Amino acid sequence: MTLEEFLTARRDAGRALLVPYVTGGVAPGWTDVVRAYADAGADAVEIGLPFSDPMLDGVTIQEASDRAIAGGTTVTRILAELAALDVEVPLFAMTYSNLVFQKSAAAFCAALRASGLRGLIVPDSPLEEVGELAGAAAAEGLDLALMAAPSSSPERLREIAARSRGFVYAVTRMGTTGEDGGISAEAARLGRDLTALTDRPVLFGFGVSDPARAAELARHADGVVVASALMRRLLDGAGPRELGEYVASIRRALDRPLDREPDEQYAPLPRHRRRPDRQDPVGPLPRG
Amino acid sequence: MTLEEFLTARRDAGRALLVPYVTGGVAPGWTDVVRAYADAGADAVEIGLPFSDPMLDGVTIQEASDRAIAGGTTVTRILAELAALDVEVPLFAMTYSNLVFQKSAAAFCAALRASGLRGLIVPDSPLEEVGELAGAAAAEGLDLALMAAPSSSPERLREIAARSRGFVYAVTRMGTTGEDGGISAEAARLGRDLTALTDRPVLFGFGVSDPARAAELARHADGVVVASALMRRLLDGAGPRELGEYVASIRRALDRPLDREPDEQYAPLPRHRRRPDRQDPVGPLPRG
Amino acid sequence: MSEHALMSDPGTTGRFGDYGGRYVPESLIPACHEIEAAFRDAWADPGFRDRLTTLLTVYAGRPTPLTPARRLSRELGITLLLKREDLTHTGSHKINNVVGQALLAQRMGRRRLLAETGAGQHGVATATAAALLGLEATVFMGERDIERQELNVLRMNVLGAEVVPVTSGSRTLKDACNEAMRHWVASVGDSYYCVGSVMGPHPYPWMVREFQRVIGEEARAQCAAELPAAVPDYVVACIGGGSNAAGTFAGFVGTTARLVGVEAHGGAAATSGRSGVLHGFRSLVLQDDDGQVREAHSIAAGLDYPGIGPEHAHLRDDGRARYATVTDDEVVSALVRLARTEGILAALESSHALAWVIRAAESGGIAPGSTVLLTLSGRGDKDIASIRELL
């Protein structure tokens, strides 16, 4: 089953999707964190392949990346450790273009595939640079997820929705990863726009810092990616058990029926939603 | 008797002239130094009226001037102290133009005269700037001595010799006052040139640091001015007695018949020399 | 793209051969498009060009002279001409680019300039242009560079700019770039990112080269007036990101002159780098076997950069320009030698170009009698404190 099939099936089963993140190699035994996430109700796990210059990451993930690199981690080693890991949910990689293009996109994708990963996301390979990589990923059966941002134009959103595989990563805000900052109205709008454009799961990422925010966001799309909130705890000394518990608390929040009044403008999404036929011509979206 | 008459008479009596210097107000009781000089065989005493920016003075006289000014000395006070002083030999002032022109050259000369001084020397008033001052000095019966330097042209030497009063101050070297540095051949030549041009006494100054040098120099003119060597001792703590003794030692050296071979080119001057008639046309001097 | 003339418009993809592009997060893509469109529009607008030329002339001190280095030329047996960017306002070529981008930002209605800086020259230039046009300025600078270039930090403060110390990574220019990009993502609505060299996502490498082209065009005309052969045998410039070199080369790429870019030994992306993606563009990058970007090391803060502008990577592959490195020791002695033979205190960065010329002339790498145009990218006042210990 592909990443996309897996996530779509769970979403269609009425479940709000939860994807926690861990930086590969951030500490010895980091794969136990992956397992703990899976056990705590994750629907997939995002594995960061650390890069020295993580342009889109805030201080927490920078620090995690630096720690992993300083500890001697390499992509090869991380992939080997993942190959030896057996968890029920799909894993996918998050990394930067420089690591992807080291030898070639094809070689990189083959290595991911060999280690059992199901997909990848590369924040600094936007639509215009993603062609070669998309081909290589498809050839290996990997889903290459694309990011959409509050600043993306309707035309770009349509293209992102069309070309993304696995899910669409909806960036909640104009900013880097990190915990600070609230959830903006533009995030909600972005979720609605994307879900209107594609049948693929749409996950929110950036600033999903606690169960309440996760639950609030999940009303406007299909689920959330949680990264900095977990990595901050990890860097502060939390082990797999505590991290698993935190993921479980988010899981519970996502599964709980909402007790607050639904937002007037952006009512919560029904799961099992019906998408517009992808062949249908789609007019320009109204923007706020 | 004017300064010039006094010095000429002594020179003509076969005596090498000795003029020691003291900075007015350099220490309480400084007038005792003047007296000690006179008692030790000085033929005149040069009194420095201290100026904040003594351009032609080396470190020793700068320090003496600074000390005098810092001690609250003023020209008025120095002149008052000199007026109360009674010594056998004539006194003359050495100072800079800024003090001379404070009110006017006439006022300044009148004040010198009133305090019993017989002349003055102003190193930064060369021929081209000395007109007004020369008139004022003459009006007060003061002798304004001019300086000649190794760099002076034959024409300038002639004019300096002609316009100087009291004596001609022959600067031994291109440099400031101070003890260091030997006596150059150009000093000897300057002395000979000047004594050939004028009947007035010609005194060497600058670098007359010890009895031997004084005696050596006096062979080429009519005598010496001794300043820094004395002021260095004064600043180092010597009192009027020691300073008087040092002047006496120079006096003895000047009076002793020379035991060295006379210089071939510049034989010692006979005292009672006959000068060329000042009205005679004088051809350009040969220069080395 | 190989059918394109070298150093021309890289089109909408911003490619120079294999290099360049726009490797930035989706969040920044609209801003990049907007800037590209605004620049194309402005660059075709005689009114904008006029305004820029006027400011470069009445404000920044252009044209800069071409100074024959007479005594040093005699010693080296060549004819060395110095293009004097050190005489511009704020003391380096960085002002050419910044005045252009600041005018563009103003035209786009932005109220704030963001910039990264290494030596501080680009930061000072940005603070300057911001003050001139009534914009705000926020400058990101590595902590290590803040220590090395304290004078420039103070200059930025006096000019009213906010200087943000960057404490991540090597705490030098590369990290300041990361931080500036992150900040840009967060403030793209009201801020304009004023990139300091021929790097970053398209259209920056091209746009900055165009704004620096004035160096090469002036020098070309001055050489024509000064040299019997009209064109020098060599055209030499130092390379940090590569903007002063790109601007200079742009004036000579169509001539017979040999183009030489000189990098710091410890930051030699063109000679020791591998293809990679950093700060939004693909180029030659100093990196380890695993693809982690290495820290550059240079006595010159402005050359402490592990990459090189994408167009330089292309010029290298193409063979039209060659790239060389010099050591810190060679650089310091070149600086002192120029100071003592010509009375010109060059920046440590610029002294790299000079160090190569000296070595090449003295080793016969440059034939005696050759003519050499060297872009003196900036003045060395900012470096005095750092070279004091080395004298």
Add this chain to the structure above:
Amino acid sequence: MSEHALMSDPGTTGRFGDYGGRYVPESLIPACHEIEAAFRDAWADPGFRDRLTTLLTVYAGRPTPLTPARRLSRELGITLLLKREDLTHTGSHKINNVVGQALLAQRMGRRRLLAETGAGQHGVATATAAALLGLEATVFMGERDIERQELNVLRMNVLGAEVVPVTSGSRTLKDACNEAMRHWVASVGDSYYCVGSVMGPHPYPWMVREFQRVIGEEARAQCAAELPAAVPDYVVACIGGGSNAAGTFAGFVGTTARLVGVEAHGGAAATSGRSGVLHGFRSLVLQDDDGQVREAHSIAAGLDYPGIGPEHAHLRDDGRARYATVTDDEVVSALVRLARTEGILAALESSHALAWVIRAAESGGIAPGSTVLLTLSGRGDKDIASIRELL
């Protein structure tokens, strides 16, 4: 001399009205005559003029632009034009004079330049010109100024000049002048004393004004192109010894422009001095009742001088120019204000002129709508460390 046109040749006596002259020891008189003769000869020699113009153009960066200070003008309700001497090589107008004198020294066969310096700008310029022409340089600098202007001391060292600390008196410019004169007496045969302002014995005040005249002549032509009235209402410059002001005024003395020289409050020889003789010339000098020269006090090392060039004393008596003072506080805020409105970091010295303009414009002393030419004599990089504490 009152029948002479203002700012013309002061003849062989070097008198400007009551002021000027040649109050130096006899030892120096031949040197002064020789320099006067050499200067008269050189100044009448088109070959010398050409060589000077060429160096000022291809080396020192002339002509300097005239920059309209647009934002500050708007704030002040006037039209303020800045003559940008800060853009010259080494960063102040001092280079104009020094290139001229160094060429003269070379023509006279001297092998060494002596100079006094206050802010260090003249010292740096002298070290620069010496290196350019292959001469040696010895620079006298007060110990206090060495502390205040450390950057410039290092620049001189790198340029190969010997910097001699002066420990006498107030340990500032005045004492450096004394010491340079003393040293000159001792080395007049092979050394040329390169005086840094319109002071010293004849022919220096006149010669330095002539070498600085280029400022005023360029500015005059630039104003004619820029201003509807061709001539500004005010021409303003700061005064240390008075060379940038003299050079500027020389271009406008025959026009209707009002000439204003601005001194430091603590070094206001033109407004609080009495006639006196210092450093070889008669002029207005700050002195106590007994004729001892007072120490000047200014935040700007280059204005810490208790005298004023003799020609300025004459212009004051004549009424053709007026002289004003500003306080250190006004100066620092003028510096910061210019930096933040125009992106120009002026020297503390130059900021005196600006402080006066600001005060006069804000108090109505300069009528709204007036046009003001201000000579920005130098750049403020050297002052950054000293003003840091004041910000």
